[in-house]
Amino acid sequence: MKLVVVGAGPAGLNAAVAAAGCGAHVTLLDQMPAAGGRIWAGSSAPPALDALCARAAALGVNRLQGARVIAADGLRLLVEMPTDARWLAADRIVVATGARELQLPFPGWTLPGVIAAGGLQLMVKSGLDLHGRRVVVAGSGPLLLAVAESARAAGAEVLAIADQAAPARVWRFAAGLVHSPARLVQAMRLRAALWRTPYLAGWRIAAADAGATAAAGATAAADGALAAVRLVQRDGRQQSINCDLLAVGHGLVPELQLPALLGCALTARGVKVDALGASSVPGIYAAGESTGIGGAIKAALEGRIAGLAAAGDDAAARALGPALRRERDFADRLHEAFEPRLDECPRPDATTLICRCEDVPWRAVQACGSWREARLMTRCGMGHCQGRLCGAAAARLQGWTVNDARPPFMPARAGTLAALASRANAQE
Ligand SMILES: Cc1cc2nc3c(=O)[nH]c(=O)nc-3n(C[C@H](O)[C@H](O)[C@H](O)COP(=O)(O)OP(=O)(O)OC[C@H]3O[C@@H](n4cnc5c(N)ncnc54)[C@H](O)[C@@H]3O)c2cc1C
Structure with missing residues (x-):
């Protein structure tokens, strides 16, 4: 067999x-x-x-x-x-x-200094030195804690971990870890290593601000690069944290x-x-x-x-x-506990790019009635990633069914496409 x-x-x-x-x-x-x-x-x-x-x-x-x-x-x-x-x-x-x-777009998410949480973790594992860097980790889920600890171990000053999940849900999940003692110990170890870092449950990202637009005192960053992240709570309360790296993961x-x-x-x-x-x-x-x-x-x-x-x-x-x-x-x-709910997700504004491959702004996608229409009318999802990033975001934000299962579902060489065209050339 x-x-x-x-x-x-x-x-x-x-x-x-x-x-x-x-x-x-x-x-x-x-x-x-x-x-x-x-x-x-x-x-x-x-x-x-x-x-x-x-x-x-x-x-x-x-x-x-x-x-x-x-x-x-x-x-x-x-x-x-x-x-x-x-x-x-x-x-x-x-x-x-x-x-x-899952990468959810928000104003400023394409700034230099804003990075996927898992991407930062991978770079740290590959030897990235973060001494002298001020890092905020934000989004949703237990991966945030692991990423924050990796960043701390690589020398970063981790200023905050912001999880959009409501505090009651986070605590319920933490209490449930008594049924998984190994995970409980792991979570406690991570939290102990990060004891100086505030864990902000119920805070979502409102925007990432660049050097020239960030609050006074945050302009150490070059114009155009990340200088601060703005966080918001459900009741509208906001806070801004000056930082030079924002690691974002929404599960x-x-x-x-x-x-x-x-x-x-x-x-x-x-x-x-x-x-x-x-x-x-x-x-x-x-x-x-x-x-x-x-x-x-x-x-x-x-x-x-x-x-x-x-x-x-x-x-x-x-x-x-x-x-x-x-x-x-x-x-x-x-x-x-951590599945991002629509009312807790960061929101793009009209000009926020949702498709980074094809530079498609949110207002263009929002005007469409389905993922298929968005692809045809705006080229959203037609670039290098073939909708793997923006498709998941559109599905979450618009409630669309996104099914991009058409071959080839990854960029491929011309020779591979020729093999796709001649299916007769099967190897046993
Ligand atoms: C960015 C990121 C960071 C994570 N960090 C942590 C962490 O710090 N701690 C933790 O406990 N968990 C972490 N996780 C979760 C953890 O990786 C998963 O729980 C676990 O690896 C799941 O195993 P899997 O075999 O299902 O999938 P994976 O480990 O993801 O393995 C899937 C494999 O399939 C390959 N693949 C996919 N499509 C194709 C294709 N078309 N052709 C050929 N190969 C293909 C991929 O290259 C990949 O190697 C992380 C997950 C992600 C995405």
Whole structure:
């Protein structure tokens, strides 16, 4: 049985190892140059990742890094490799494509100095020195605490963590951590390391201000670069914090282009799967953040379950059900506490760019009645990112259904597009 696993994060690696352990011929693909997915990206050889990679190698998993799936046709995937492109045929597929950060536009979000929270964390892991930098971390969710701690450890002065979730929801979530002692300890460690930094629950970003427009005393920044962030509470109270880096993250959204293209049924949270990770399309399984945001432990468990089930060991997969239910309960609590609600989201003004690739302002998109109309009339989502950033923002702010599952769903080389045109060139 030939199994192709797409994504070598915690979900995909565990799926590959579990299936190969049952005797399946497994190919594990990831677009990144190294395995590990988002959580281990940029880290230097974490032991858990090393152990999984060693196990995969010992079991004969064929691991292809720098391999991007850009289109699909039934159980065949078009994969762009560093030097060529090929169609890869499978008997079964596990989709473990993870998630990306939700970027919500607000006035000033394109200023130099405003950065994605996960992006800042990745740069810190890769060695960025933040000594002498004043950082504010804002948005929603527990990732903010982890990013703030990474920034502090890299030398930054972290002035505030602003979470738009209402204080009651944050406290309810924190109290619920008693059911996950390891997470409670981790959260307490992070908070203790940041004990000087105020945690502002219920504050959302109103705007990021540039040097010349920021409040007096904030003009150390060059004109045009970030000098301050303005935060606002639900009752309208505002405060401005002078800073030279603003790390923004509003939680994660699953990467769904591939499962959508494969025809998998989707829910509001991600790919719809049964207890064994099987999607609505026979032969296609999904695991990890692609089935709903829930963290690395849930991703790893779902990966093992999908790998075992895809390789035919349903009994072993079912035995992991109770552990998975606990993780899904945690995912539900995470969602309930931190999922950005429309009335708490930062808001763009008429001139704020929503599509940074094609320079489309919010007023142009707002005038449209659907995502399709916005694409056709304004070119929103037609640029390099193919709507992965602005599409998620438009879906959140306008309540639109955004489905961009058309191949190729990532920029591709001309040679790859030629392979897409001639589907006959399948490789067995
Ligand atoms: C920016 C960011 C920062 C995070 N930081 C933390 C943190 O500090 N602590 C924490 O506990 N959790 C963090 N998380 C959450 C954590 O990464 C996830 O919970 C966990 O990695 C989920 O594992 P996964 O295998 O489902 O997905 P991922 O780890 O995201 O792995 C998915 C993999 O699929 C690959 N992929 C996607 N599409 C394709 C394609 N078409 N072709 C080929 N490959 C593809 C990606 O390159 C990626 O390597 C972060 C998430 C993000 C997005």
